[in-house]
Amino acid sequence: MAKNHLLTKEQMKVRYPRQWLLVTDYKLDRSTRLRSGRVVASSRDREEIHRALKKHKGKLCIHFTGSLPRDTGIVF
Amino acid sequence: MSRVTYDPSASSLVVDLLLQSADGTSSLLIPVVLDTGASLTIVATEILVQLGYDPANPRLKRQRIVTGSGVEYAPRLTARSATAIGQKVTNLEVLCHDLPAESGVDGLLGINFLRRFKLTVRFRKGIIELVKERG
Numbered sequence: 001m002a003k004n005h006l007l008t009k010e011q012m013k014v015r016y017p018r019q020w021l022l023v024t025d026y027k028l029d030r031s032t033r034l035r036s037g038r039v040v041a042s043s044r045d046r047e048e049i050h051r052a053l054k055k056h057k058g059k060l061c062i063h064f065t066g067s068l069p070r071d072t073g074i075v076f
Numbered sequence: 077m078s079r080v081t082y083d084p085s086a087s088s089l090v091v092d093l094l095l096q097s098a099d100g101t102s103s104l105l106i107p108v109v110l111d112t113g114a115s116l117t118i119v120a121t122e123i124l125v126q127l128g129y130d131p132a133n134p135r136l137k138r139q140r141i142v143t144g145s146g147v148e149y150a151p152r153l154t155a156r157s158a159t160a161i162g163q164k165v166t167n168l169e170v171l172c173h174d175l176p177a178e179s180g181v182d183g184l185l186g187i188n189f190l191r192r193f194k195l196t197v198r199f200r201k202g203i204i205e206l207v208k209e210r211g
Contacts, residue, residue, distance in 0.1 A: 020177075026105065031080045031162040033092050034105060046177035050122035053104075061105035062123075064180045067086060074088045074179060075144050076111060 004038035009063070016042045018066035020049040026061045034063055078162030084202035091204065093185055094159040095119065098128035106182040108160070110204065112195070114186035116141075117158065118150075118171045123182050129153055131172035139171055148173070158189060161206040165189055 004024075012021060019042045026037030041052035049062060068074055080091060089110040096103050106123055116139065124131050131151045139152040150173040158168040169188060175181060196205040 028092075028094070028105070031078050032094055032159050033080055050120070053122065053126045058102050060102070062107065062182060064107050066180055067083070068088060068180055070087070072087070072178070074109070076109070076114060076175070076184060
């Protein structure tokens with residue numbers, strides 16, 4: 001990616017479906033939810049995004065654009 | 077009022093958690109599951125390391141945790157501050173523990189955060205409200 005354009009969360013979901021993103025210059029709404037930001041790394045592998053964290057400093061955001069498949073349950 | 081909406085058909089309640097770094101100069105926003113079944117807030121190892129915390133410090137207390145798959149021990153440390161659903165808690169104890177990537181999250185927002193507020197989940201409408209209670 002030559003230039004990291006400012007994207008809304010909805011645009012990130014369309015451009016990077018079911019991916020983990022590392023986002024900078026982000027903005028939040030009053031309820032601490034991501035509104036927009038610049039995607040500086042994207043991957044289907046979460047570990048890759050965790051590794052990319054080390055190359056950046058300051059205010060960062062990790063965002064996953066997917067959701068759990070409907071046929072998958074979650075129990076912790 | 078602090079409120080978020082979510083897809084009512086979703087199988088888990090995912091919210092954003094803003095964690096402040098150990099030295100207060102940076103922060104990281106991560107996706108977490110709101111989990112009223114979790115005693116403590118849980119955050120992935122790499123996230124805490126990035127924020128300048130030291131989960132490998134042998135002097136940290138290790139918390140016994142009972143999970144769906146057995147008993148484990150995880151380092152317990154104090155995050156400078158944590159903010160979710162518009163509400164901020166300072167000096168929040170968190171457990172350092174990694175959840176599977178397939179979960180789509182980097183941690184759990186547990187009772188030690190939620191108990192300081194009035195939490196309302198309107199499952200049919202997909203609304204989560206978290207407000208400070210008076211008295």
